[in-house]
Amino acid sequence: MFNVTRRQALAGSGGVIASLLAPQRFASAAVGSTLNIAYNVNLPSFDPDVGPSSVNPTIQAIYRSIFDQYIGQKPNLGFEPGLITAWGWSDDKSKVWMDVRENVVWHDGTPFTPADVIWSIEREGKPDGGNPVSFIWAGIGNFKVDGKRITADVKQYDPVLFKWMAFLTGYILPKAYYEKVGPQGFEKAPIGTGPYMVDAYEGNAYLRLKANPKYWGGKPAFETVVFKFVPDATSRVAEIESGSSDVTLEVPYEEFDRLKSKAGLKGVVTPISDIAQIFITNGGVMDDKNVRLAMCHAVDKEAIVKRLLRGYGVPIATLEAPEYAAFDPSIKVAYDPALAVKLLAASGYSKEKPVKFTIQTTRGFKPKDYETVQAVVGMWRNVGIEADIEIYEIAKHFELRMSHKLAPAAFYNWGNAIGDPTTSTGFAMFSKSPHSAWHSDDLDAKIGPLWGEKDEKKRIDGWKAVDRYIAEQGYILPLLQYAQPVLYKSDLKVTPNVSGALQPTLISK
Amino acid sequence: MLLVTVVVNRLAMALITLAGVAVVVFVLLRVVPGDPISMMISPGASPSDILALKAHYGLDAPLLTQFWIWIKGVATGDFGTSITLHLYVTEVLASRLPATLELAVLALVVAIGFGGGIAIAGTLMRRTVGETAIDGLNSIMLAVPDFIWALALVLVFAVALPILPLTGRIDPDLAQGFHSRFYLIESILTGRFAVAGNIVQHMAMPTLALALPLAAVIVRLLKQSLKEAMLQDYVLLARIKGFGELRLVLQEALRNAIGPTLSLTGVQFTFLLGGTVIVERIFSYPGIGNLAIDAVINRDFPLIQGLVLLFGLIFILINIGVDLTVATLNPRLRHG
Numbered sequence: 001m002f003n004v005t006r007r008q009a010l011a012g013s014g015g016v017i018a019s020l021l022a023p024q025r026f027a028s029a030a031v032g033s034t035l036n037i038a039y040n041v042n043l044p045s046f047d048p049d050v051g052p053s054s055v056n057p058t059i060q061a062i063y064r065s066i067f068d069q070y071i072g073q074k075p076n077l078g079f080e081p082g083l084i085t086a087w088g089w090s091d092d093k094s095k096v097w098m099d100v101r102e103n104v105v106w107h108d109g110t111p112f113t114p115a116d117v118i119w120s121i122e123r124e125g126k127p128d129g130g131n132p133v134s135f136i137w138a139g140i141g142n143f144k145v146d147g148k149r150i151t152a153d154v155k156q157y158d159p160v161l162f163k164w165m166a167f168l169t170g171y172i173l174p175k176a177y178y179e180k181v182g183p184q185g186f187e188k189a190p191i192g193t194g195p196y197m198v199d200a201y202e203g204n205a206y207l208r209l210k211a212n213p214k215y216w217g218g219k220p221a222f223e224t225v226v227f228k229f230v231p232d233a234t235s236r237v238a239e240i241e242s243g244s245s246d247v248t249l250e251v252p253y254e255e256f257d258r259l260k261s262k263a264g265l266k267g268v269v270t271p272i273s274d275i276a277q278i279f280i281t282n283g284g285v286m287d288d289k290n291v292r293l294a295m296c297h298a299v300d301k302e303a304i305v306k307r308l309l310r311g312y313g314v315p316i317a318t319l320e321a322p323e324y325a326a327f328d329p330s331i332k333v334a335y336d337p338a339l340a341v342k343l344l345a346a347s348g349y350s351k352e353k354p355v356k357f358t359i360q361t362t363r364g365f366k367p368k369d370y371e372t373v374q375a376v377v378g379m380w381r382n383v384g385i386e387a388d389i390e391i392y393e394i395a396k397h398f399e400l401r402m403s404h405k406l407a408p409a410a411f412y413n414w415g416n417a418i419g420d421p422t423t424s425t426g427f428a429m430f431s432k433s434p435h436s437a438w439h440s441d442d443l444d445a446k447i448g449p450l451w452g453e454k455d456e457k458k459r460i461d462g463w464k465a466v467d468r469y470i471a472e473q474g475y476i477l478p479l480l481q482y483a484q485p486v487l488y489k490s491d492l493k494v495t496p497n498v499s500g501a502l503q504p505t506l507i508s509k
Numbered sequence: 510m511l512l513v514t515v516v517v518n519r520l521a522m523a524l525i526t527l528a529g530v531a532v533v534v535f536v537l538l539r540v541v542p543g544d545p546i547s548m549m550i551s552p553g554a555s556p557s558d559i560l561a562l563k564a565h566y567g568l569d570a571p572l573l574t575q576f577w578i579w580i581k582g583v584a585t586g587d588f589g590t591s592i593t594l595h596l597y598v599t600e601v602l603a604s605r606l607p608a609t610l611e612l613a614v615l616a617l618v619v620a621i622g623f624g625g626g627i628a629i630a631g632t633l634m635r636r637t638v639g640e641t642a643i644d645g646l647n648s649i650m651l652a653v654p655d656f657i658w659a660l661a662l663v664l665v666f667a668v669a670l671p672i673l674p675l676t677g678r679i680d681p682d683l684a685q686g687f688h689s690r691f692y693l694i695e696s697i698l699t700g701r702f703a704v705a706g707n708i709v710q711h712m713a714m715p716t717l718a719l720a721l722p723l724a725a726v727i728v729r730l731l732k733q734s735l736k737e738a739m740l741q742d743y744v745l746l747a748r749i750k751g752f753g754e755l756r757l758v759l760q761e762a763l764r765n766a767i768g769p770t771l772s773l774t775g776v777q778f779t780f781l782l783g784g785t786v787i788v789e790r791i792f793s794y795p796g797i798g799n800l801a802i803d804a805v806i807n808r809d810f811p812l813i814q815g816l817v818l819l820f821g822l823i824f825i826l827i828n829i830g831v832d833l834t835v836a837t838l839n840p841r842l843r844h845g
Contacts, residue, residue, distance in 0.1 A: 038676075042803055044593040052549040052593050052807050127561035133551040135558050168551075187595050200684060203594070203605070204803070205677045205795035228676050232791050235675060238663050242671040395543025395808050402547045402559075427552030434559065435552035 033223035035492075035504055038236045038245035042204050042229040046190035047183070048171040049123065050130040055168045057274075057415045061501035062227060063171060065209055067192035070098070070117070070165035070172060075497040075506060077273065077323050077419045083112065083172050083193065084165065093157050093454050096140055098150045104216045106174045107191035107198075114150050118143040119175035121152075136164045157452050159459055163418040195220045195505050204229055209504070221508040240265065240487045247488040249502050253310040253367065256485040265487055270496035271314045272484045273417045275321055276372065277428075278359070278477040279401070279410040279437035285355050286408045290343040291385075292474030294355075295409070296333050298340040298383040304375050305480055308368050314481040318467040319414065319424040321481040323498050326421035326463040333471050340383040354386040359409035360400075363391045366413045372479065373411050402434045410437065413482065417499035421463035422451070429470060438475040512836065516829065523825040527818060531583065534817040535576050538810050544568070545592045545808045566592055568810075579814065588818075589811035593803065598815035602797065606819070607690035608678055609789070609796030612712055613782050615693070616719035620781075621774065623720065624727030631728065632735040632758050643728070650725035655784040659718035659791045666714055676793035679708050715792045719784050723777050730773055734766035741765070768835055775831025779824045 039062075045053045048063040072082035086099040104112040123129060125137030139156040164170055172193070178186050190198055195217060196209035207227040211220045228245060230236045237255045239245040241262075251259070260267030278295075285291050301315035320327040341350075349355040359377065363370040370391065377387045390407060392400075400406045416424040430447045431439035446466050453459035470476060486502060488494050495506040546563050554562075563569040567578065582589055588598035631643040653661075667675040674680070679692055683704050689695050693712070696705040738744060739762050747761045785798035793799070797816060804812040 042799075044803060044807070045595050047595055051595060052545065052809075055549050055551060127558065128565045130562065130565045132549045132562060133553065134561070135551075135554060183595055184597070200681055202678065202681075202684065202795050204789075204799040205793055206681050208681045226681055228793060230676050230793050232793075234660060235663060235791055235793065238667045238675050242667050242675065244667070244671070244675055393543060395548055395806070398547040398550075399542045399544060402550070423552070432555070433552045434550060434554055434556075 035222040035225045035247070035507060036245040037225065037227050037502065037504070038230045038239035038248035039227045039502075040231060040233075040236065040248075040250045042231060043201075043207055043227070044203070046187050046198070046201075047173075049120070049169045049173065050183075052132075055132045057168070057417060057500060060168070060417070060499070061497075061503045062207065064194065064501060064503050065196045065225065065505070066190065066194045066198060067171040067173070068104075068194050069170045071162060071170070073166040073417070073499060075495050075499075077417070077498050079163070079166055082166065083117070087162050087165075089154075094154050096152050096154060096161070098152075100148045100150060101216060102148055104193050105214050106177065106193055107212060108174075108177060109214075110174070110176065112172075112174075112193050114145045114148065116172055116175045117150055118145070120172045123173070124169055131169055133164070133169055136161065137169075157454065159453065159456065160418070160420050160422050163420050167418045167423075196225055199224070217505075220505060222504060225504045243489075246492060247486065247494065247502070247507060249484060249486045250367075251485055251487060253312050253485060256312075256487060257310060259487055264490050266490045266492075266494075267485060267487045268494060268496050269312050269483045269485045270498065271321065271323070271481045272498055272500040273321060273323065273419060274413055274415045274482045274484075274500060275316060275319065275424075276313075276366065276369070276411070276413050276479040276482060277319065278373075278376070278479065279406055279412055279428075280474070280476055281404065281406045281408055281410070281437045282439055284408060285357055288347050288355075289473060290347040291349070291355050294340040294343040294349075294383060295380065295385060296471075296474045296477050297336045297343070298379050298385065299376050299477065299479070300335045300379060301480055302335070304372055308371055308375055309480070309483075312483040312485065314483070316478045316481050318471055319428055319476065319478050320421060320463075320467060321416075321419075324416065324419040324421065324424065326425070326460050326467065328464040328467060331464075331468050331471050337379075337383050344384045349384045351382075351384045354381070354384045356386045356388075357408040358390050359387045359411065360390045360392050360397065360407040361411035362394050362397065365394050367482070369411060369413075376479075398435075401437060404437070404439065406437050409477075415500070417501070421460065421467070425463055425467055425470070426450070429466075429475065440475070443470070443473075443475060512833065515836075516833070519825075519829045519832070523822070523829070526825060527821055530821040531580060531814070531818060532576075534814050535579065538808075538813060539572060543808050545810060548808055579811070583818070588815040591804075591812040592809045593807045594809075594812070598811050601800070601812065602815055602819055604690055605795060605797045605800050608692075608794065609782070609785050609798060611691060611693045612715055612789070612794065612796060613719070613778070613785060615712060616716045616723070616781055617774075617778055619716055619720040620723035620727060624724035625731060627724070628728045628731035628735060629758055629763070631732045632739065632762075633754055635736060635739075643732075647725050647728045650721050651729065653722070655718050655722050655781075656787045656791065658721050659714065659788050662714040662718055663791070673713050674711050675714070678711050678795055679704070680711075683707050711792075711794075715785075715788050715794050718788050718791075719781050722784075723774070723781050726777050727770060727774060731766065731770040734769055735762050738762035738766040764838075768838060771835055771838070772831060775827055775834075778827055778831075782820070782823060782827075 041058045043059060043062050045051055048054050048067055053059050068083045070082055070084045072080040074080055083101050084098045085101050089096055100114045100117055106112055121137050124131045125134050127134050139158045140152040141155050142153040144151050174191055177191055195212055195215045197212050199210040200208040209225040211223050213219055230239055233251055236248045237251050240248040256267055259265050280286050280292060305313040305315055317331050317333045359373060361370055361373040373389055377389060380387055414428055427433045427435060429436055429443060431444050446469060450459055450462045484500050486494055493508045497506055550559055591598055591601055594601055627643055631640050634640045666673040687695055693708045744757055744761050747757055785796060786801055789796045789798035790802055801816050804816060
């Protein structure tokens with residue numbers, strides 16, 4: 001029990017007041033070896049393989065700081081050895097092999113072994129284990145270990161398996177430690193093999209990490225990294241402007257332009273693996289190809305990027321961004337309002353007799369999402385398309401999309417940090433995917449065979465052909481590739497990451 | 510004795526109210542669009558994958574079964590496990606509530622002190638330019654909502670004059686060695702005044718943002734009540750006895766004028782607690798308000814249900830507390 005005398009109370013008041021008047025230390029936030037990051041999302045859970053956080057792309061930068069993935073990923077989306085140093089398929093694709101990195105230790109000092117790899121894949125592959133992409137991991141089994149090499153049988157061939165090992169839920173957790181402390185114990189004291197170790201955590205406030213001196217990739221540049229969870233964009237601007245944080249991201253473009261040239265600050269904007277698109281759901285007027293193509297040709301994407309996003313973004317014609325494996329620059333969908341008018345006229349529509357439908361969008365979920373849709377609707381109106389805007393929450397979007405009940409047009413952003421066409425065009429357009437909006441047999445017939453295509457060149461060429469077909473049919477309206485603004489103190493060096501993950505390991509002095 | 514009966518009755522009513530709240534929140538969450546599975550399911554998942562994930566979180570059972578399992582747990586203090594945090598809901602709420610309570614109570618104290626002070630000053634300066642100035646200032650305070658105050662405070666005290674920390678509850682370096690989650694109270698009681706000062710610095714802006722609108726309400730009501738009290742015969746008698754103006758206000762008028770203000774402050778305190786949701790978000794303050802936003806975004810059903818019940822319980826307890834305080838201050842109500 002606490003006993004407080006009047007004298008103590010008075011002394012306490014004086015002490016508190018004195019400490020309130022003490023000089024602030026904001027100006028020296030970057031001093032020493034501490035990196036303060038004003039981060040745009042909260043970290044709800046430390047388990048990178050289970051639950052909603054595990055598939056949240058924005059949280060991956062934090063997970064990658066604490067844990068290692070099977071396979072690493074470079075800032076340009078290329079792949080590199082992670083805890084698996086070499087990997088591959090047998091010639092007939094019936095087996096996989098993986099070489100496990102040696103001389104790696106967990107944060108508690110115990111050795112990392114092939115058993116951790118096998119246990120992690122099996123845990124991730126359990127259909128009722130809470131992993132949202134368990135079907136990926138369940139595709140291999142019957143593991144065998146020979147020295148540092150693991151082999152496994154392929155139960156369901158997936159050409160993207162190894163890319164997923166650098167993607168969502170592709171993290172290796174410590175078997176022995178996890179089994180000892182259990183899921184809740186792990187949440188309270190997580191350990192990994194990553195460059196940083198968890199030192200302190202306060203949900204919705206901050207996560208403090210300490211450098212892992214035994215990290216296999218060399219000691220990190222900063223002794224301490226503090227992720228401050230600042231979901232409010234105005235507060236992030238204030239954090240970097242006041243000097244309280246050394247780095248921040250995803251600030252409004254107007255604020256980015258204002259602050260990037262301010263003394264002591266620098267800024268970088270990089271196109272990332274996140275694109276804005278308008279889903280088209282089949283049925284009603286959307287079954288008319290002329291209407292769909294008119295929607296696509298009526299939109300001036302360049303103007304949206306230049307005027308609305310202050311030039312930060314890349315107009316796109318397909319669901320493949322330039323950094324993706326199946327990007328084909330020869331596929332173009334021209335801005336041609338005259339053609340749009342002609343197409344609509346062929347179906348009996350005009351400015352006087354417009355085609356009418358609803359378009360759904362979020363507001364404030366992505367930069368200028370609502371404003372972008374407003375601009376698109378304005379451009380459509382000029383050619384004879386009248387769309388009513390309906391605002392919804394992102395949760396509603398997911399549910400409607402899963403039940404194929406989206407409005408005829410629906411704005412959405414689609415991330416694809418491994419840049420493979422299956423995780424962009426494939427999942428967005430194949431009717432069997434719970435998240436596709438356009439369902440048609442002609443498209444399924446083209447996509448279906450590509451899921452199991454074993455020849456990589458044929459596979460990628462196949463997806464390019466699918467993208468071309470989609471563009472010709474107007475089955476979706478891709479708008480632009482988002483660009484991520486990062487502001488940082490000028491004495492730092494920041495390597496932009498196309499995946500959008502602002503990892504402390506990509507920041508140095 | 511009468512008070513005890515009233516309290517028992519009110520607590521019984523509270524249980525019935527909470528049961529109603531439980532039903533409403535459970536049904537509402539299932540009716541409004543968006544569920545946790547659709548928020549996390551991968552695009553490549555098959556219907557059986559989706560079913561398996563639903564089973565993992567117990568969302569595959571019929572609604573009545575889900576409700577029965579949940580309500581049975583609630584009756585034994587088990588509110589389930591948070592889908593996003595992977596921790597017991599009771600544990601999460603217990604760890605976050607102290608932060609919000611410290612913030613809300615400090616805001617209440619500031620609001621009462623600030624609002625009460627201005628109301629008394631306004632009463633002392635009645636029919637002067639000073640009163641007009643106070644009324645004008647109060648109108649502004651009344652018109653500006655808490656989140657606007659929050660943004661204005663950020664601009665002034667975090668950007669223009671960076672003298673206050675913007676986010677969090679405490680500097681991470683100082684957040685060690687606590688035995689409870691009541692950081693401010695514990696640091697003061699254990700003599701860690703530098704730490705307490707740091708916490709107060711972090712709380713200053715969110716506290717002010719929450720306190721100013723409530724202070725404005727207190728000023729308006731208390732000042733009006735004081736003005737009316739100052740016209741009463743007992744005040745006139747005291748004035749004839751030679752009491753000074755300040756003594757008249759503090760000693761004679763205030764005791765009788767404070768009842769309505771106290772009742773309304775209790776009600777307004779519940780609004781203040783509601784305001785913590787946005788204010789905690791702006792200042793990245795780790796309380797239940799900030800937690801509630803994440804829970805809603807992620808459709809974390811068990812956590813939302815737990816939060817709504819907790820908010821409901823707090824509101825009921827506040828109302829009971831206010832009624833008891835007013836009754837204690839006013840003997841007529843005690844026996845009425």
